Amino acid sequence: MRNRQVILVSRPTGIPQADCFAISDADMPVPGEGEILVRNHYLSVEPAMRGWIVDVGNYSAPVGIGEVMRSLASGVVEASNHPDYKPGDHVAGWFGWQDYAAVSIDKIVQRTTMAEMTQVLGILGINGITAYLGLTTVGQPKPGETVVVSTAAGSVGSAVGQIARILGCRTVGIAGGAEKAASCVADFGYDAGIDYRNEDVSARIAEACPNGVDIYFDNTSGPISDAVLPHLALRGRVVICGTASISRWDQWPTGPRVERHLLIKRARMEGFVIFDHMHHLDEAVAQLREWIAQGKLNFHEDIADGIEACSDSIAGVYRGENKGKRLIRLI
Amino acid sequence: MRNRQVILVSRPTGIPQADCFAISDADMPVPGEGEILVRNHYLSVEPAMRGWIVDVGNYSAPVGIGEVMRSLASGVVEASNHPDYKPGDHVAGWFGWQDYAAVSIDKIVQRTTMAEMTQVLGILGINGITAYLGLTTVGQPKPGETVVVSTAAGSVGSAVGQIARILGCRTVGIAGGAEKAASCVADFGYDAGIDYRNEDVSARIAEACPNGVDIYFDNTSGPISDAVLPHLALRGRVVICGTASISRWDQWPTGPRVERHLLIKRARMEGFVIFDHMHHLDEAVAQLREWIAQGKLNFHEDIADGIEACSDSIAGVYRGENKGKRLIRLI
Numbered sequence: 009m010r011n012r013q014v015i016l017v018s019r020p021t022g023i024p025q026a027d028c029f030a031i032s033d034a035d036m037p038v039p040g041e042g043e044i045l046v047r048n049h050y051l052s053v054e055p056a057m058r059g060w061i062v063d064v065g066n067y068s069a070p071v072g073i074g075e076v077m078r079s080l081a082s083g084v085v086e087a088s089n090h091p092d093y094k095p096g097d098h099v100a101g102w103f104g105w106q107d108y109a110a111v112s113i114d115k116i117v118q119r120t121t122m123a124e125m126t127q128v129l130g131i132l133g134i135n136g137i138t139a140y141l142g143l144t145t146v147g148q149p150k151p152g153e154t155v156v157v158s159t160a161a162g163s164v165g166s167a168v169g170q171i172a173r174i175l176g177c178r179t180v181g182i183a184g185g186a187e188k189a190a191s192c193v194a195d196f197g198y199d200a201g202i203d204y205r206n207e208d209v210s211a212r213i214a215e216a217c218p219n220g221v222d223i224y225f226d227n228t229s230g231p232i233s234d235a236v237l238p239h240l241a242l243r244g245r246v247v248i249c250g251t252a253s254i255s256r257w258d259q260w261p262t263g264p265r266v267e268r269h270l271l272i273k274r275a276r277m278e279g280f281v282i283f284d285h286m287h288h289l290d291e292a293v294a295q296l297r298e299w300i301a302q303g304k305l306n307f308h309e310d311i312a313d314g315i316e317a318c319s320d321s322i323a324g325v326y327r328g329e330n331k332g333k334r335l336i337r338l339i
Numbered sequence: 340m341r342n343r344q345v346i347l348v349s350r351p352t353g354i355p356q357a358d359c360f361a362i363s364d365a366d367m368p369v370p371g372e373g374e375i376l377v378r379n380h381y382l383s384v385e386p387a388m389r390g391w392i393v394d395v396g397n398y399s400a401p402v403g404i405g406e407v408m409r410s411l412a413s414g415v416v417e418a419s420n421h422p423d424y425k426p427g428d429h430v431a432g433w434f435g436w437q438d439y440a441a442v443s444i445d446k447i448v449q450r451t452t453m454a455e456m457t458q459v460l461g462i463l464g465i466n467g468i469t470a471y472l473g474l475t476t477v478g479q480p481k482p483g484e485t486v487v488v489s490t491a492a493g494s495v496g497s498a499v500g501q502i503a504r505i506l507g508c509r510t511v512g513i514a515g516g517a518e519k520a521a522s523c524v525a526d527f528g529y530d531a532g533i534d535y536r537n538e539d540v541s542a543r544i545a546e547a548c549p550n551g552v553d554i555y556f557d558n559t560s561g562p563i564s565d566a567v568l569p570h571l572a573l574r575g576r577v578v579i580c581g582t583a584s585i586s587r588w589d590q591w592p593t594g595p596r597v598e599r600h601l602l603i604k605r606a607r608m609e610g611f612v613i614f615d616h617m618h619h620l621d622e623a624v625a626q627l628r629e630w631i632a633q634g635k636l637n638f639h640e641d642i643a644d645g646i647e648a649c650s651d652s653i654a655g656v657y658r659g660e661n662k663g664k665r666l667i668r669l670i
Contacts, residue, residue, distance in 0.1 A: 226598065229596060229598040229599070230596075233598070248598050248601045248602045249602070250602070251598050251599055251602065254596070254598075254599070257599060260595050260596070261595075261596050262593045262594060262595055262596060263593060263594075263596045264591050264592070264593055265560060265561075265585070265591070265592050265593060265594045266597055266608070267557065267560040267564070267579050267582050267585075267608075267610075268560070268582055268585070268588060269610075270579045270608055270609060270610035271579045271580070271581070271582065271610035271611075271612065272610065273610060274609070274610045274611065274612055274615060275609070275610055276607060276608070276609040276610075277597070277598075277601055277607070277608045277609075278601060278605070278606070278607040278608075279598075279600075279601035279602035279603065279604060279605045279606055279607075280602075280605065281602065281605055284605060
């Protein structure tokens, strides 16, 4: 038995392309004392991975060259040297882009079930809890407020829009292309969907948000944000969750200054990183699971097969190819 | 008796110069029912006045062309049609750039005394309470934190730095010119003073703030802010209080994007406008007065004589000519 691994072989200067990675064929890992051996069923692909593999400042240390690509994954325990886990247990955690991982149990994020093996990486995992906790802790939505979301049909954005709606807000989604903008309304209940590729975002925001934007959940930065910010309502909140529209940070991008908007509107912009909030994981997952059971929270998954799909998968997300949470199925 | 008034005659596109104003000779105003007649002793000059006379978006409706320039002033009640005020009372409020004002009592901001007639327009007025409430409500300083202030020797900034120090923070001031940078340390107790005109602000911040910037109290926007933001500490707070370095907003300025800083540092930027917080005026003034009495809070006043000094006074503040709170003495 061998262990196929996706190795980081070079650091990208912009969006990481397939040639940043190589598939390696390694020996089967052996769990050490207190460790477990997990066979991965699904690997997660995140836009944020871009930040994990560059060596400019980020919220975590970068993956080293020659190391297995860091990722969340879900799988089944095959062997265990820890009393709390036994073979056959389903777990999700930081197992990396590989078939098998021998890890200490602090790499486990949560237990799961065969039925939720994909959801635990998306709507019941990092994406859903980012949406829920980012919106509620930084955004602090109140019923009747207007919430605008960028990458509104994506795995985080679509959850933000639906949760805001559940909490009584009017929701406006911004997405790339007519199909995704239509999906915002049809699949995720947004009051309006804006196609930033083919529409005048500022004009459409003005039309869709006659009382201004109380919360802007920003996954993009860039020209989309520049079009939204002048429409902030008094005491508006901007949740900075991602910067998907910025292709590289080694040449720091410029844009219209934000200070005057924040001053005039007494508005607030604040960065949100889910890893600060993992102590609220269980309550967030329970709430999300309840909304899914009630039919209030829809989600899309876009599953590719085989570890070979990993290398180009981050670039694919930035090309907007995926229709929902991008996962790689191994078995 | 006549009433000299400073009238807004044209709107500036950049910093308002003297030719935006004209001195007019009007009839003495007569207080109506419920109104008082105030004789102004001191007129206030604020950097923020620039925003009050342009017709792009701001936090208050602009002064109309042909109207008396809006300003805070302090003076003595000469006649009263209101039971709560009597001739001889000392008051500060929205009396405008003129000798006499007949106003309803909602224009009064606070009562004062002959001894505090200048302070009520500065350290015990809009500047001091902006410093105190902006720092404490948005900045939320904790002992041991590092606070960086722009326009650090100015009437707001010098109070921010001293209050932060009183609250147990390390303080670093940024000001224009060697003299003002030295004054930051000598007069206002900053741990370091940075001269943005002649020093590398980013390098000096890195040196003076080895643990990063927990609070940046921003009165300038522009290149000074651009040099400070990359040094934000984790969970740093940026109080957006003014945009003094931006000469015009009709050609919206650009700068390095802020989203990535806020995301990586989970930092917060928030606009602060004192007029939202006037319900805390009395407690703020009491606290400031106590610190002054204890010798902990120093302040500079720079008083010009005669209403003719008004017209060029805003431009003078932006030229950095004043050494402390700029006031115009009428009698």
